[in-house]
Amino acid sequence: MKRIIFLIIFAISFAYIEAxxxxxxxxxxxxDGFSFPLRYISPLRAIIExxxxxxxxxxxxxxxxxSSKGFWKRFGAFCLIFGVWDIFFYIWLKIFLNWPSSLLEWDLLFLIPAPWTGPVIAPIIVSLTLILIFILIELFKDKPFKLSPFHAILSILGFLVIFVSFIWNAIPVARGExxxxxxxxxxxxxxxxxxxVIISKARGLFK
Structure with missing residues (x-):
């Protein structure tokens, strides 16, 4: 439990720094406030960002x-940190700038390998799912956590489809649109x- 508390503290603290x-x-x-289209920045600043x-x-x-041992425990810890970090990033921005005005307001989410954009609520939904993944992995205390090939493929496809949703507008955004x-x-x-996949694995805990 102490490990989880400090992971959450780290994520919230790092979210403050990022915000x-x-x-x-x-x-x-x-x-005058963030809005699209993106404004020009020098190549050096772009590389730094x-x-x-x-x-x-x-x-x-x-x-x-x-913080953890074993692939899945480390993956779960990463999911927790990322999820809490991302959610509190927007909480801190709301405190600092009173932004976003709505969870449907668009944001520039990430730049690697192309601009990620979407309404603020979209990455928050994904972050909540990542936290659920962490909880699921943590529940496997007495059993080794593993994914069947079928569940692994579904998980990869799930993350890939979400990734595509975020870079859907990458080309027009990069063009300044x-x-x-x-x-x-x-x-x-x-x-x-x-x-x-989460529900399927959770059901396996009770078998």
Whole structure:
């Protein structure tokens, strides 16, 4: 339990740091408030920002790796950290900037390997699912957690479909255009696949 508490504390703290950086970036690039289309930044600043995002993920992975033993426990810890981090990132932005005004407001989510965009509620839904995955893995205390090939394929497909939903507007956004429509059906499909696997594995606990 102590391990879980400190993982959550780390995620909330790191979310504060990330949100603080975004506050500074928006002061520089979007003094009147963030909105699409994206404003031009120099290649050097773009590289620095992509590097910041890359090493943020490395940091999350490192904490998950050091906090747990075994592939699945580490994966679960990463899911917990990422999920809590992402949710509290928006909580801190709401406190700092009173943004977003709505969970349906669009945001630039990530830049690797292309711009990720979508309504704020979309990554929050995914983050809640990641936390569920962590809980599921933690429940397997007396049994080794493993996925059948079928469940593994469904999980990979689920994450891939969700990824596609986030980069759906990558090309127009990179061109300096406003994203027009988020493919909710892709998010729903990806979530259904992941939730199906979660429920299937959870049922196995009671057999």
């Amino acid at each position: 603080s950086v975004v506050v500074y970036l928006r002061d520089i690039l979007y003094p 992509i590097g910041r995002e890359f090493f943020s993920i490395i940091l999350l992975f490192s904490v998950a790796f050091l 406003i994203p027009q429509k988020y493919p909710w059906y892709l998010l729903a499909l990806g979530e259904i696949l992941l939730i199906y």
